[in-house]
Amino acid sequence: MLSRRHGSHMPTEGGNYTHHWGYFSREVPCTDDAGACAYLDTVYHGHDISMMYSAIMWAVILGILLLCFIGHYCNPITRTMTARIKTANDTECPRRSQSSIYRLTRMFDSIYHRHFLREALTPIFGHTTRFNLLLLAILIGYLTIFTFVGIVYKTWYSPVEGRPDLRTTRVGLGPWSDRIGILAYALTPLSVLLCTRESLLSLLTGIPYHHFNFLHRWLGWIIYIQSALHTLGWTVVEARLYQPQPATWNEFIGQQYIIWGIVAMIFLTFLVVFSTKWAIRWTGYEFFRKSHYIIAMLYVGACWGHWSKLACWMIASLAVWLLDRGVRLLRTLILHTGAHSSDTHAVWGLHVPKAQMTSFVSEEDGDVVRLDFKHDHRPWEIGQHFYLCFPELSVWQSHPMTPSSVPGITPQSHTYIIRAKKGLTQSLAQIARQPRLSSSEPASTSVVLSGPYGQSIVDNDLHCTDDINLLCIAGGTGVTFILPLLQAIVLTSLFPQRRSQVEFIWIIRRKENMAWISAEIDALRTVAASCPHFRIRVFVTRETASDLPPLALNEKEVDLIKRTSSSSSLTSLEQPSAPQSPFAVHYLGAAATAEGSTHPDVGACLTDFLSRTAQGPTRLFASGPTGLVSSLRTAVASANDPAKVWKGDERYDVQLVHDDRLEW
Template sequence: MTILALLVGLSKTWGIRLTGYEAFRKLHYSLAMVYIGACWGHWDKLKCFMLPSLIFWLIDRGCHLMRTGLLHYHILNSGHVGLRTCTADITLFPDPEYGDVYRLDLANNQDPWAIGQHYYLCFPESIETGLVKHSYIIRTKHGETKNFAQLCACKLSPAVCLDIKTTPVILTGPYGSHTMDNIEPHSNVLCVAGGTGITYVLPILLQHAQSLRPVRAKYSLIWSIKETRDLKWVEAELIALQQAPEDMNLDINIFVTQGIATKIKSRGKELHPADTQVKEVTSIGSSGATDGRSRSLYLHQSDGINGYRRRDVANLIGDFLESTIDGPTILFSSGLGVIISDVRGVVAGFNSPSRVWCGQQRYDLKFVGEDRMEI
């Protein structure tokens, strides 16, 4: 019972925060093995329950190890076949107030992952054709992200005389559901994200921008960030959305919670929350140059929790629904718990079976959320 109590306690948020994720993971494995051994030693007749548990656990660990091995089993430069880590390019976005943000970009020879899935990353350093691209946005604070920041600081040191700063990475995955499976061919898509939650929703819009979709479907992104400089995290992806085909009915609204917002304009209806200050720019690119296909973005300044107040979220979702022509709507959201809770409540309020029964499919809303809990 003592071991079980420790397992439960260390699995709580405060337990993981106290020990760190890696310590939590290793302690969990160790204590589980001790528990099985203690039960077996207490009464050997319990082995009929303990043995299957041990066997299934070992099979599970073996499958995880095999999956990781297959991801990194390549032809080496020497011509031999063996395990090789991925080389990730490091980009630093300094943020001394809220924690520096790093972006990792790598490519690996593997089967494509599905949008909505995720990987676990291991950094073994602590002191083309057929390649699948991975990009990760990591805000560094405490625990393992702090260790990662220290690793990157060494890599980015002026003493390291390399044009491109890189680090080896070992991937484990993919895990999670296929987000795109939730989208019907005629569905409208609304994405709401806070901070690094943009990594969950942005691939959905990028996928639609690259595929043939019904012209009548509508798409929208609502993203909350602390500073306008945070746009640099995904600058290339936002520019790709700006240059999406003209028949993709897309609006992009970005809320800035700190500093002075420089607004980037988007085609479609402009929003005017009470505390919004806006100034128009056509592109987020460093040169400011655009072509005939380029669409711009709405950038708003807001003082609400995580970038916008609940009533602003309701207004934005309501305006989106009113602007759709036909079909149901699916809303994807990722961010801190307060964002997920607010968005879920607003979606529940707009769902209207009576209107759907009368043929107004726009009030058929589906919610798909991913919590970004700060541990």
């Protein structure tokens, strides 16, 4: 293979050999012509450097992960310098002190959110933050620099035996092609790590697994470009520079390792093409997901067959993939196996809960289905989500959904709000509609859970500290991410004594959408009526205030909605000093008819909220469509003011926590 690859003579028997990791052993001394020997010196030296560069790259990656692990689990610098105080009910809560270390930490947080939270180059990279683009730029910069460093840019000539009219040309293209091939191999385990659901990266850093999707997608493009250039480079070398032709090319292309390389390139092309947005729309998301799993592992196997001397990278990729699938299956079995309470006694075995479905029919916007069920298992953390599979519809599909209920005493109560679109959710909505045609019991369906996944968004500060200002903004069914947080904080005995401001903004299409969570809204509205520091505002984007919301309200509540809905508009945001109702419904339908589509200015909402806060940092929790999250990133970046934060005005330390998996 060495002789065929570099056009040199076959090694002699009984020679001395030097070992090179990931490559052929080399016979020394070289017995070829001077040009071939000088070229082989360059090839082996370049390969050894390439292996060193790939090792350095992984050393840097592991070092960064170690720092993230230390910062997440055992941070030596406490991020909140607190002094303990006693509240009215003798419960200890932290109050923030304004030490230099604390203010410096807050200032750096504000700098990050002001400069790296914004989006950039959205036509190319989509809706992602500058921080993600910075990480991608650093990776591309490293790969670009070390793809060319250490390559000998020189030309060597060798005579062709029996053909005095021809000579073989050797240049640095061969070692350069090997370099990018080695880097592509070394990046493959990282690509697999970035896309796993049972993410080792999330375990080490505390960052939810879906936040790595951006880097996974673009790392796939990088590996594809590297592989294409690797293939093109060796095609030019073997089909043009090496002589005689076409005998050299025919011998080269018939080798087994080259055939495996071609197969690997075909698999990689399939992965890239069918991961584009237009291909996913054409074939469907489920085809993309299942084919991606299968073809990716076939690609790893083909890479192993192409260059088995670097199988260590492929073994690592397979190990990560198998670990992800195995842990995922094991967690699902544990979640559904064990002792489950029945009406009279505990039952041991496999238990699949039945979810009661409530249908909210809308011909204009599509149906919304509410699922309610109970299941015995350990409580999840607020902000985490489950993957739901409906075996009566399909055992091959599962969808990520955030429970809108608060975890508590077993059996855990699960509530999900699902907007029906296409595929499985549309079938789910059709089943939920069936009870409307008869007097039978509400429709139900079996649910298989997998999870929970993600990170908690409620820490001790939010539960207990009374000087953190909370602004919660949800769009449509994104309320499922916000609602448990509000219930955990607002519906507690400590909340009436809270000093900071809390506001809930819900953007919906029609006023009847409030019926999705009517009981939960009623409970929050009751607290808002007695707590001046808590306010609820609902923006209805596609209707006017001509009709009342179809909720079962008493006369006092109906009068409140009449007064707030008849006078509320976006102009109220421009007048912070105007009286604010604890519960207000703003109808934007008239403006939508005139302008095509109107949504509230979330930047103005944030500015108004900050103007009413007194002290303490601000946290903004949001969930909804991509456009909403994009607008909030810009608004939060503009609201952060590091200079004011350093001076002690923590209101302008605004942090955004959002659930970017949910759609409208």
